[in-house]
Amino acid sequence: MNIHYKLDITPTAEQIIALYENSGLPRPTNDKERIEKMFQNSNLIITAWDDEVLVGVSRNITDWVWSCYLADLAVRHDYKKFGIGKKLIELTKEKVGEQCMVLLLSVPTAMGYYPKVGFTKQDSSFIINRKE
Template sequence: MNTNIIYKTGVFPTIHQIIDLYANAGLKRPVADIARMEKMYAHSNLIVTALDNDVLVGISRAMTDYSYWCYLADLAVNTRYQKRGIGRQLIAHTKAAAGEECMLLLLSAPTAMTYYPQIGLRHLQNAFGVDREK
């Protein structure tokens, strides 16, 4: 783990910092649609950031009721900072902020299916979805 990394809860970086991080990390989100990205963050109630000397190097975006569930919608780490435990720490800080009564849930990108079990998340097979219309 990188000891220079500072984790902050409830800090909202600029949307341009977030978009740059998502693009660098390869997260498939509508980064060309700034208004939609802003809306995604405006309606998320648990944000954890990873900062290296005030440079955004990782982020966790979640929605939670702080009593039963926490949905981790996005986890992004700058490619130069990957494999240093930052993703694991972002998840740990997200879970801690949501509280011990909460179950943390996420949908994995196909490329990350092997990552989450390696850091202690249990694979679930009971999710369903309705696709986006646009």
């Protein structure tokens, strides 16, 4: 397996939807326009590719000096456990630099994963949920 990581390409909505559906990440994959807007309005996107197949993505919103919100971390199901998610996080942290924290909201099924890759669980967050 020869995975290539890229910071200079935004996948197509179709590639993103296929990745999200395969990975099990709950996103509005039935709404192509919304997926496109999610990526158009993100300012740090790191992708993982196996030849022409999108196998992973880290989608972020950051100010580059204080905080970086890791909005989506997805890896194709058959590519999990090869360190792709961990590498995407490492590249995200490297790109935003040491002055910038990386924070996220986890889906319930990934709560055990994030402490293993360097995140500290916080009890100091709040949320106003979206109206689907």
